[in-house]
Amino acid sequence: MVWPFNKPAPIIVEQKSLGDPTAEELMLFGAISSTTSIGNAEALSVPAVSAAVRIISEAAASLDLKLKRKVGDAEQDVADHPGLNLLTGQANGWTSGFELIRDLVAGALTKDSGALCWVTKVNGEPRELIIYRDSIVTVDEDDKTGEPKYRIAGQFASSKNIMRVRGPFTKCPLSMARSAIATASAMESYANSLWSNGARPGGTIKVPGKLGADGVKTMLAGWKAAFGGKANAGKTAVLYEGASYEQMSLTSVDGQFNESRTFQILEIARAFRVSPAMLYELTRATWNNAESQSKDFVTYTLSPWLKVLEGAFNRVLLTDEERVDHRFAFDLDDTSQADLVSRATAYSSLITSRVYSPNELRAWDGYAPYEGGNEYANPAIDVARPGNDNQSQEAAVAA
Structure with missing residues:
Protein backbone atom coordinates (compact mmCIF):
# COMPACT_ATOMS: atom_id res chain seq x y z
CA MET A 1 0.00 0.00 0.00
CA VAL A 2 1.34 3.46 -0.97
CA TRP A 3 0.43 6.36 1.28
CA PRO A 4 -0.14 9.89 -0.14
CA PHE A 5 2.86 12.17 0.23
CA ASN A 6 0.82 14.79 2.04
CA LYS A 7 -0.24 12.34 4.77
CA PRO A 8 2.12 10.66 7.23
CA ALA A 9 2.10 6.87 7.36
CA PRO A 10 0.56 5.43 10.54
CA ILE A 11 3.01 4.42 13.23
CA ILE A 12 2.59 0.78 14.32
CA VAL A 13 3.58 0.28 17.94
CA GLU A 14 4.41 -3.27 19.00
CA GLN A 15 3.30 -4.02 22.55
CA LYS A 16 6.00 -5.73 24.61
CA SER A 17 5.50 -7.75 27.76
CA LEU A 18 7.92 -8.15 30.64
CA GLY A 19 6.20 -11.41 31.51
CA ASP A 20 7.95 -13.26 28.65
CA PRO A 21 11.26 -11.46 28.07
CA THR A 22 13.44 -12.18 25.07
CA ALA A 23 17.18 -12.83 25.32
CA GLU A 24 17.83 -9.24 24.15
CA GLU A 25 15.58 -7.88 26.88
CA LEU A 26 17.32 -10.03 29.49
CA MET A 27 20.66 -8.57 28.37
CA LEU A 28 19.19 -5.04 28.38
CA PHE A 29 18.11 -5.38 32.01
CA GLY A 30 21.43 -6.96 33.00
CA ALA A 31 19.99 -10.40 33.71
CA ILE A 32 22.15 -12.27 31.19
CA SER A 33 25.39 -11.51 29.39
CA SER A 34 25.73 -11.66 25.63
CA THR A 35 28.10 -14.64 25.90
CA THR A 36 25.76 -16.71 28.12
CA SER A 37 28.86 -17.80 30.04
CA ILE A 38 28.36 -19.32 33.45
CA GLY A 39 30.84 -20.89 35.85
CA ASN A 40 30.42 -24.19 37.64
CA ALA A 41 29.72 -22.58 41.00
CA GLU A 42 27.03 -20.35 39.53
CA ALA A 43 25.58 -23.26 37.54
CA LEU A 44 25.23 -25.33 40.70
CA SER A 45 23.34 -22.45 42.31
CA VAL A 46 20.51 -23.16 39.86
CA PRO A 47 18.17 -25.40 41.90
CA ALA A 48 17.39 -27.78 39.03
CA VAL A 49 21.10 -28.40 38.38
CA SER A 50 22.03 -29.02 42.01
CA ALA A 51 18.99 -31.29 42.39
CA ALA A 52 20.00 -33.36 39.34
CA VAL A 53 23.60 -33.74 40.53
CA ARG A 54 22.53 -34.63 44.05
CA ILE A 55 19.91 -37.20 43.11
CA ILE A 56 22.33 -39.12 40.87
CA SER A 57 25.40 -38.93 43.10
CA GLU A 58 23.60 -39.56 46.40
CA ALA A 59 21.55 -42.41 44.94
CA ALA A 60 24.74 -44.14 43.78
CA ALA A 61 26.46 -43.64 47.12
CA SER A 62 23.42 -44.90 49.07
CA LEU A 63 23.49 -48.38 47.52
CA ASP A 64 25.20 -51.29 49.21
CA LEU A 65 28.55 -52.15 47.66
CA LYS A 66 29.80 -55.72 47.68
CA LEU A 67 32.88 -57.58 46.51
CA LYS A 68 31.98 -60.78 44.65
CA ARG A 69 34.20 -63.79 44.14
CA LYS A 70 33.38 -66.39 41.52
CA VAL A 71 33.44 -69.95 42.88
CA GLY A 72 32.49 -72.46 40.22
CA ASP A 73 29.23 -71.30 38.62
CA ALA A 74 28.21 -69.22 41.63
CA GLU A 75 29.45 -66.05 43.29
CA GLN A 76 30.15 -65.53 46.96
CA ASP A 77 30.45 -62.29 48.92
CA VAL A 78 33.92 -61.42 50.17
CA ALA A 79 33.54 -60.08 53.69
CA ASP A 80 36.99 -58.56 54.19
CA HIS A 81 39.10 -56.75 51.61
CA PRO A 82 41.15 -53.55 52.02
CA GLY A 83 39.54 -51.89 49.00
CA LEU A 84 36.02 -52.81 50.10
CA ASN A 85 36.71 -51.60 53.62
CA LEU A 86 37.76 -48.19 52.33
CA LEU A 87 34.66 -47.79 50.14
CA THR A 88 32.18 -48.97 52.78
CA GLY A 89 33.92 -47.51 55.84
CA GLN A 90 36.42 -44.66 55.99
CA ALA A 91 38.12 -43.72 52.73
CA ASN A 92 40.58 -41.60 54.68
CA GLY A 93 40.80 -39.84 58.01
CA TRP A 94 38.27 -37.15 57.06
CA THR A 95 36.12 -38.73 54.34
CA SER A 96 33.65 -41.61 54.58
CA GLY A 97 33.10 -44.12 51.81
CA PHE A 98 29.65 -42.64 51.17
CA GLU A 99 31.09 -39.15 50.71
CA LEU A 100 33.85 -40.43 48.44
CA ILE A 101 31.48 -42.25 46.06
CA ARG A 102 29.07 -39.31 46.10
CA ASP A 103 31.87 -36.85 45.26
CA LEU A 104 33.22 -39.12 42.51
CA VAL A 105 29.87 -39.14 40.70
CA ALA A 106 29.25 -35.45 41.34
CA GLY A 107 32.69 -34.64 39.94
CA ALA A 108 32.05 -36.69 36.82
CA LEU A 109 28.78 -34.79 36.28
CA THR A 110 30.32 -31.34 36.68
CA LYS A 111 33.96 -31.58 35.49
CA ASP A 112 35.10 -32.18 31.93
CA SER A 113 38.14 -34.18 33.05
CA GLY A 114 35.98 -36.29 35.36
CA ALA A 115 36.58 -37.05 39.02
CA LEU A 116 40.12 -38.06 39.99
CA CYS A 117 40.97 -39.93 43.18
CA TRP A 118 44.46 -40.72 44.46
CA VAL A 119 44.89 -44.25 45.87
CA THR A 120 47.65 -44.61 48.43
CA LYS A 121 49.07 -48.14 48.32
CA VAL A 122 51.50 -50.00 50.54
CA ASN A 123 52.99 -53.15 48.98
CA GLY A 124 50.23 -53.06 46.37
CA GLU A 125 47.46 -52.89 48.98
CA PRO A 126 45.15 -49.83 48.99
CA ARG A 127 45.31 -47.93 52.27
CA GLU A 128 43.75 -44.55 51.56
CA LEU A 129 41.53 -42.84 48.97
CA ILE A 130 41.84 -39.06 48.55
CA ILE A 131 40.11 -36.67 46.16
CA TYR A 132 42.56 -33.77 45.88
CA ARG A 133 41.75 -30.31 44.59
CA ASP A 134 41.57 -29.93 40.82
CA SER A 135 44.93 -28.20 40.57
CA ILE A 136 46.76 -30.95 42.49
CA VAL A 137 45.89 -33.95 40.29
CA THR A 138 45.73 -33.32 36.55
CA VAL A 139 45.26 -35.51 33.49
CA ASP A 140 46.36 -35.25 29.85
CA GLU A 141 45.17 -37.63 27.16
CA ASP A 142 47.16 -38.94 24.24
CA ASP A 143 46.01 -37.36 20.97
CA LYS A 144 45.86 -40.69 19.16
CA THR A 145 44.91 -43.35 21.69
CA GLY A 146 43.27 -41.28 24.41
CA GLU A 147 45.47 -42.92 27.05
CA PRO A 148 45.47 -40.73 30.15
CA LYS A 149 48.68 -39.47 31.69
CA TYR A 150 48.38 -38.27 35.26
CA ARG A 151 50.35 -35.79 37.33
CA ILE A 152 50.11 -35.14 41.05
CA ALA A 153 51.67 -31.91 42.29
CA GLY A 154 53.49 -31.68 38.95
CA GLN A 155 55.04 -35.16 39.20
CA PHE A 156 54.13 -38.09 36.97
CA ALA A 157 51.80 -40.57 38.66
CA SER A 158 51.05 -44.16 37.72
CA SER A 159 47.56 -44.95 36.47
CA LYS A 160 47.52 -47.79 39.01
CA ASN A 161 47.24 -45.16 41.73
CA ILE A 162 44.62 -42.93 40.09
CA MET A 163 40.93 -43.74 40.06
CA ARG A 164 39.05 -41.84 37.35
CA VAL A 165 35.28 -41.57 36.88
CA ARG A 166 33.96 -39.69 33.86
CA GLY A 167 31.12 -39.58 31.36
CA PRO A 168 31.06 -40.81 27.74
CA PHE A 169 31.97 -37.49 26.11
CA THR A 170 34.86 -35.06 26.27
CA LYS A 171 32.59 -32.67 28.18
CA CYS A 172 30.54 -33.34 31.28
CA PRO A 173 26.72 -32.98 31.34
CA LEU A 174 27.02 -29.60 33.07
CA SER A 175 29.26 -28.19 30.35
CA MET A 176 27.13 -29.59 27.54
CA ALA A 177 24.04 -27.92 29.02
CA ARG A 178 25.81 -24.67 29.92
CA SER A 179 23.67 -22.49 27.64
CA ALA A 180 20.42 -23.93 29.00
CA ILE A 181 21.68 -23.52 32.56
CA ALA A 182 22.80 -19.94 31.87
CA THR A 183 19.34 -19.10 30.57
CA ALA A 184 17.71 -20.65 33.63
CA SER A 185 20.05 -18.69 35.89
CA ALA A 186 19.30 -15.47 34.02
CA MET A 187 15.56 -15.99 34.33
CA GLU A 188 15.99 -16.69 38.04
CA SER A 189 17.91 -13.41 38.43
CA TYR A 190 15.30 -11.58 36.37
CA ALA A 191 12.47 -12.91 38.53
CA ASN A 192 14.37 -12.02 41.69
CA SER A 193 14.95 -8.47 40.49
CA LEU A 194 11.32 -8.17 39.49
CA TRP A 195 9.80 -9.31 42.76
CA SER A 196 12.39 -7.74 45.06
CA ASN A 197 11.20 -4.43 43.66
CA GLY A 198 7.76 -5.02 45.11
CA ALA A 199 6.52 -6.81 41.95
CA ARG A 200 6.57 -3.42 40.25
CA PRO A 201 8.64 -3.04 37.08
CA GLY A 202 10.05 0.30 36.08
CA GLY A 203 7.47 2.80 34.90
CA THR A 204 7.37 6.38 33.64
CA ILE A 205 6.53 9.57 35.54
CA LYS A 206 5.20 12.25 33.24
CA VAL A 207 5.22 15.93 34.16
CA PRO A 208 3.74 18.78 32.08
CA GLY A 209 6.72 21.08 32.49
CA LYS A 210 10.50 20.81 32.53
CA LEU A 211 12.15 19.52 35.69
CA GLY A 212 15.76 19.78 34.74
CA ALA A 213 18.51 17.34 35.73
CA ASP A 214 18.35 18.18 39.43
CA GLY A 215 14.57 17.99 39.48
CA VAL A 216 14.58 14.52 37.89
CA LYS A 217 17.12 13.22 40.41
CA THR A 218 15.13 14.64 43.32
CA MET A 219 11.84 13.15 42.10
CA LEU A 220 13.34 9.68 41.48
CA ALA A 221 15.05 9.67 44.87
CA GLY A 222 11.81 10.59 46.59
CA TRP A 223 9.83 7.99 44.60
CA LYS A 224 12.23 5.17 45.44
CA ALA A 225 12.36 6.14 49.11
CA ALA A 226 8.57 6.20 49.38
CA PHE A 227 7.47 3.32 47.15
CA GLY A 228 10.49 1.18 46.23
CA GLY A 229 11.21 -2.27 47.69
CA LYS A 230 9.10 -5.05 49.17
CA ALA A 231 8.38 -3.17 52.40
CA ASN A 232 6.66 -0.36 50.50
CA ALA A 233 4.74 -2.56 48.06
CA GLY A 234 1.08 -1.65 47.77
CA LYS A 235 1.35 1.88 49.16
CA THR A 236 -0.69 4.61 47.53
CA ALA A 237 1.36 6.94 45.36
CA VAL A 238 0.87 10.70 45.69
CA LEU A 239 2.05 12.87 42.81
CA TYR A 240 2.23 16.64 42.58
CA GLU A 241 2.89 19.39 40.05
CA GLY A 242 0.52 17.68 37.62
CA ALA A 243 2.72 14.59 37.34
CA SER A 244 1.26 11.21 36.31
CA TYR A 245 2.62 7.68 36.61
CA GLU A 246 2.36 5.08 33.83
CA GLN A 247 3.36 1.55 34.69
CA MET A 248 4.94 -0.70 32.10
CA SER A 249 3.12 -3.83 30.98
CA LEU A 250 3.58 -6.83 33.29
CA THR A 251 2.01 -10.11 32.27
CA SER A 252 4.05 -12.61 34.26
CA VAL A 253 0.80 -13.67 35.94
CA ASP A 254 -0.52 -15.01 32.64
CA GLY A 255 1.85 -17.97 32.90
CA GLN A 256 4.19 -17.18 30.00
CA PHE A 257 7.16 -16.44 32.18
CA ASN A 258 6.53 -19.48 34.37
CA GLU A 259 6.18 -21.67 31.29
CA SER A 260 9.54 -20.43 30.03
CA ARG A 261 11.16 -21.26 33.35
CA THR A 262 9.51 -24.70 33.36
CA PHE A 263 10.91 -25.39 29.88
CA GLN A 264 14.43 -24.66 31.14
CA ILE A 265 13.93 -27.22 33.92
CA LEU A 266 12.98 -29.77 31.27
CA GLU A 267 16.12 -28.94 29.30
CA ILE A 268 18.28 -29.46 32.39
CA ALA A 269 16.48 -32.73 33.14
CA ARG A 270 17.25 -33.95 29.61
CA ALA A 271 20.92 -33.02 29.97
CA PHE A 272 21.32 -35.08 33.14
CA ARG A 273 18.87 -37.80 32.03
CA VAL A 274 16.54 -37.57 35.00
CA SER A 275 12.77 -37.26 34.93
CA PRO A 276 11.35 -33.78 35.56
CA ALA A 277 9.45 -35.17 38.54
CA MET A 278 12.76 -35.93 40.25
CA LEU A 279 13.58 -32.24 39.94
CA TYR A 280 10.19 -31.52 41.53
CA SER A 292 7.78 -46.16 35.65
CA GLN A 293 9.88 -43.00 35.88
CA SER A 294 11.65 -44.41 38.92
CA LYS A 295 12.44 -47.61 37.02
CA ASP A 296 13.69 -45.58 34.07
CA PHE A 297 15.96 -43.64 36.41
CA VAL A 298 17.53 -46.86 37.71
CA THR A 299 17.85 -48.44 34.26
CA TYR A 300 18.94 -45.54 32.07
CA THR A 301 20.54 -43.06 34.47
CA LEU A 302 21.84 -44.73 37.61
CA SER A 303 22.98 -48.12 36.25
CA PRO A 304 25.43 -46.70 33.66
CA TRP A 305 27.14 -44.61 36.35
CA LEU A 306 27.31 -47.64 38.63
CA LYS A 307 29.04 -49.61 35.87
CA VAL A 308 31.60 -46.81 35.50
CA LEU A 309 32.22 -46.84 39.25
CA GLU A 310 32.55 -50.62 39.38
CA GLY A 311 35.05 -50.56 36.51
CA ALA A 312 37.13 -47.89 38.24
CA PHE A 313 37.11 -49.82 41.52
CA ASN A 314 38.08 -53.08 39.79
CA ARG A 315 40.94 -51.47 37.90
CA VAL A 316 42.62 -49.70 40.81
CA LEU A 317 41.60 -51.53 43.99
CA LEU A 318 42.08 -55.12 42.77
CA THR A 319 45.35 -56.74 41.77
CA ASP A 320 45.81 -58.43 38.40
CA GLU A 321 45.31 -61.81 40.04
CA GLU A 322 42.18 -60.72 41.92
CA ARG A 323 40.51 -59.33 38.80
CA VAL A 324 40.36 -62.87 37.40
CA ASP A 325 37.61 -63.94 39.79
CA HIS A 326 36.79 -60.84 41.89
CA ARG A 327 34.59 -57.88 41.04
CA PHE A 328 32.92 -54.98 42.82
CA ALA A 329 29.14 -54.81 42.43
CA PHE A 330 26.45 -52.45 43.67
CA ASP A 331 23.32 -54.06 45.08
CA LEU A 332 20.29 -52.70 43.22
CA ASP A 333 17.74 -54.62 45.31
CA ASP A 334 17.07 -51.53 47.42
CA THR A 335 15.94 -49.59 44.36
CA SER A 336 13.22 -52.16 43.66
CA GLN A 337 11.72 -52.02 47.14
CA ALA A 338 7.99 -51.40 46.84
CA ASP A 339 5.48 -50.73 49.58
CA LEU A 340 4.95 -53.38 52.28
CA VAL A 341 1.77 -54.87 50.77
CA SER A 342 3.32 -55.25 47.30
CA ARG A 343 6.51 -56.77 48.73
CA ALA A 344 4.53 -59.23 50.85
CA THR A 345 2.53 -60.31 47.80
CA ALA A 346 5.68 -60.75 45.70
CA TYR A 347 7.48 -62.68 48.45
CA SER A 348 4.52 -65.01 48.92
CA SER A 349 4.39 -65.70 45.19
CA LEU A 350 8.14 -66.41 45.02
CA ILE A 351 7.96 -68.83 47.96
CA THR A 352 4.85 -70.73 46.81
CA SER A 353 6.33 -71.11 43.32
CA ARG A 354 9.53 -72.41 44.97
CA VAL A 355 11.76 -69.90 43.18
CA TYR A 356 13.22 -68.73 46.51
CA SER A 357 13.26 -70.18 49.98
CA PRO A 358 11.94 -68.13 52.93
CA ASN A 359 15.43 -67.65 54.32
CA GLU A 360 16.71 -66.26 51.02
CA LEU A 361 13.99 -63.63 51.00
CA ARG A 362 14.56 -62.86 54.68
CA ALA A 363 18.20 -62.19 53.83
CA TRP A 364 17.08 -59.53 51.34
CA ASP A 365 15.53 -57.53 54.18
CA GLY A 366 18.38 -58.22 56.60
CA TYR A 367 16.51 -60.72 58.81
CA ALA A 368 18.13 -63.76 60.39
CA PRO A 369 17.28 -67.22 58.98
CA TYR A 370 15.04 -69.61 60.89
CA GLU A 371 15.10 -73.38 61.16
CA GLY A 372 13.42 -75.07 58.23
CA GLY A 373 13.45 -71.88 56.16
CA ASN A 374 15.84 -73.27 53.57
CA GLU A 375 13.23 -75.68 52.17
CA TYR A 376 11.90 -74.97 48.69
CA ALA A 377 8.31 -75.88 49.52
CA ASN A 378 4.83 -74.51 48.99
CA PRO A 379 3.37 -73.73 52.44
CA ALA A 380 -0.09 -73.30 50.93
CA ILE A 381 -0.24 -77.05 50.14
CA ASP A 382 0.94 -78.55 53.42
CA VAL A 383 1.99 -76.20 56.19
CA ALA A 384 2.92 -79.04 58.53
CA ARG A 385 5.25 -80.71 56.07
CA PRO A 386 7.13 -78.12 53.99
CA GLY A 387 9.45 -80.81 52.67
CA ASN A 388 6.83 -82.99 50.95
CA ASP A 389 7.88 -84.55 47.65
CA ASN A 390 6.07 -83.77 44.41
CA GLN A 391 3.88 -86.88 44.55
CA SER A 392 2.41 -86.10 47.98
CA GLN A 393 1.90 -82.48 46.99
CA GLU A 394 -0.02 -83.49 43.84
CA ALA A 395 -2.16 -85.78 45.96
CA ALA A 396 -2.95 -82.96 48.33
CA VAL A 397 -4.00 -80.76 45.42
CA ALA A 398 -6.23 -83.50 44.00
CA ALA A 399 -7.90 -83.94 47.39
Missing part, protein backbone atom coordinates in the same frame (compact mmCIF):
# COMPACT_ATOMS: atom_id res chain seq x y z
CA GLU A 281 8.65 -30.31 38.28
CA LEU A 282 5.36 -32.16 38.83
CA THR A 283 3.24 -30.71 36.04
CA ARG A 284 2.89 -34.02 34.23
CA ALA A 285 3.57 -36.36 37.15
CA THR A 286 0.85 -38.83 38.08
CA TRP A 287 0.55 -41.84 40.36
CA ASN A 288 0.61 -44.07 37.27
CA ASN A 289 3.82 -42.78 35.69
CA ALA A 290 5.78 -42.13 38.90
CA GLU A 291 6.76 -45.80 39.29
